[in-house]
Amino acid sequence: MTVNKKINVGVVGATGYTGLELVKMLVKHPAFKLVYIANSEGGTTINELHPSLSGVCEDEVHCAGVDTMAAACDLIFLALPHKTAMAYVKPLIAKGVKVVDLSADYRLPQDIYEAFYTPHTDAQNLSHAVYGLPELFAKEIRSAKLVANPGCFPTSAILGLLPFMDKRVPHTPVIVDAKTGVSGAGKKLSNTTHFVNVNDNLFAYNPLLHRHAPEIADKLGIAFDEVNFVPHLVPITRGMISSIYIQVQEGFDVEKRLREYYKDAPFVRVSKKPVTMKDVAGTNFCDIYVKQKGSLLFIASAIDNLMRGASSQAVVNANLMMGLDEKMGIPDIAYVP
């Protein structure tokens, strides 16, 4: 595709983990021009905060201000904590700027959001936000003004489960046993993510009640009580695998079904061997492996939480919103070894 005039974009929250991944892709993107980057304080340059960008991007970091970013940008990526994102979406949409929000603020119906997060203050935009999983909603994303970028665990779990939902034995448990690296918690240090607690260690957190369980259930159209989701923190920087167990009808070829379901999906790869996190690190791929034993179906789904689980999926969504090829500017070779 030939690009004549570049589309001006900005990143708010550029000094965080997902913000850094966005900046890395946007400075190389053939159709987007990164013209605005911000965090909560400003007063520095992006390479002072992320020295890995020295010589590549040394732009000023602004103290985030809606009027300035709206004047400069056609589309803004919000890589902010939930609730903070909501406060920016409302005025940006009112000023005609398109938004891809990486937080949870626009992913769920209001009642479910409020049960798991906080009171919602922007019901108007929540009503038209599109859930940014291209395998499900590419058509709606193309005409969206506001895209709610999916959560990382929901991305891996939903992509693994989607091809088999109509073969599932109704009302049997969906078990999602997931493992993730520490970058999933963002850059702020806490007791849980402290080196001493994470190193040489492995533990579950928020078993069965994690906020991503209602997102998985809502997008698959099943009851929250049927989703048994247990995330674990592992001592790695990035990467995520969901090991999923469901009961399905017998008598069909599970791998064939998976391949057919994703035959036109450029970012899903069907693996003949159990998937690994390294094979998708730094890319937008979701690698999926399936194995059946009687009515039990095991599905393993691997993504990079910072990429397919956040920032590269956000750039794919922005590509679609701006009428571009969804693969434009998306890294496709993993950090291996």
Ligand SMILES: NC(=O)c1ccc[n+]([C@@H]2O[C@H](COP(=O)([O-])OP(=O)(O)OC[C@H]3O[C@@H](n4cnc5c(N)ncnc54)[C@H](OP(=O)(O)O)[C@@H]3O)[C@@H](O)[C@H]2O)c1
């Ligand atoms: N990490 C993941 O794997 C992942 C995956 C999927 C979705 N997400 C979601 O993506 C969002 C960002 O996550 P993250 O891991 O990148 O978080 P993070 O590392 O904690 O970064 C948060 C960013 O938000 C900025 N910020 C905070 N309050 C602000 C305000 N009032 N105005 C302007 N900027 C503000 C911070 O700037 P300062 O430097 O000034 O503090 C920082 O740049 C979260 O909603 C998270 O749930 C994360």
